[in-house]
Amino acid sequence: MNLLISQSPNLIHHMTPLHPTALAQKLLFLADDELILAHRNSEWTGHGPILEEDIAFTNIALDEMGHAATWHRLRQELTGEEVDTAVFFRDPAAYRNVQLVELPHDDWAFSMLRQYLFDVYEMVHLAQLAASSYRPLAEAAAKIRIEEIYHLRHTAAWVTRLGLGTAESHRRMQAALDTLWPYAQQLFVNMPEDEELGEMGTAVTPTTLHHEWQHLTTTHLTLANLTIPTDHTPPTTNRAHHTHHLTHLLTEMQSVARQYPTAVW
């Protein structure tokens, strides 16, 4: 422990009183990634290219929404803030999702690839998060990981199918990859809270997950005849920074709750 303190003068201050604060913030990272991705995916409901995929994407969106609720409930235990308040009455600047999940979709290949890149990240991340020293976090990670198997199985098959499919499906998949690849890198940037929690074994520092994620995605995407972009620079390294797309998304998502704040359903 002395070693850690000598490396970071602030750590002694962070040891106990600030620990729940960092953890609550980490839970916000987890919840916001899932929630915003779920909302983006839910936009396909009724618009999927074929009925089966309309249903599949809607199911995946619902799953991710459930996972967001799970993380938010753990956060509520620490902060006391109600889940609905956190979701519907928080401004874009207070959201902590990565920009990857807030981008509007322009193509089904784009949404499928984004979900795939996120699924691989989740499988790699949750396996390690299940070993967290904070038991509620470990238990939730273990539970969510089991459900994610069905997501990755589905999205991985579609990535192969579209990558090796027609010239048109390949073109769209490659275009999606070129756009999404730098954004996906933000998942592996450490925020100060990540480093604080990582040192204590409460959570996993995202940078340590990058190698495995990169190996898995690169191997698979290459087999799907897709070219890995050379640009690995994330658009931002700060989860507090968002594109204007998040504002539009939240305006729509929060509109009913904000117009009728006392409504119950």
Added chain:
Amino acid sequence: MITTAHIWQALEEVKDPELPFVSVVEMGIVRDVQLTAGSVHVKMTPTFSGCPALDVIRRDIATRIRELGFAQVTVETVLHPPWTSDWIADSAREKLKNLGIAPPLRHGGNLIPVAFLDVATCPRCGSTHTILKNAFGPTLCKSVWYCHDCQDGFEQFKAL
């Protein structure tokens, strides 16, 4: 004098809203019932964590126990150990089959091979000459299949 056994029995009447012919006990959703000094504490666990029926199930469990005369009822959601489809009782598997839903294969804790095997027995004719049409179905817990012998579709409860 009402005992925990009576409470378990009463909970057999609480049905899964998305599968209203099987009880939350048969589904393995109710994990524990504790009765202390007139108050009841129930532990339940979600099947799929995004299941929209969870709030209804939680409410229905509390309501049914209050009907037994308990004023103090708490329903706690636990995530450990994570719910597995192996906990679905034989009685529920039989009911699922009778209503045209193939029960999930038992996997004994090793889910991945089962999740990738794509084996389902047609609940109508018993044929295994079946094919997965969609890993996602009308609810989070079901996949959609086609039976080549019946030449008709059916659903399977997903292994988890």
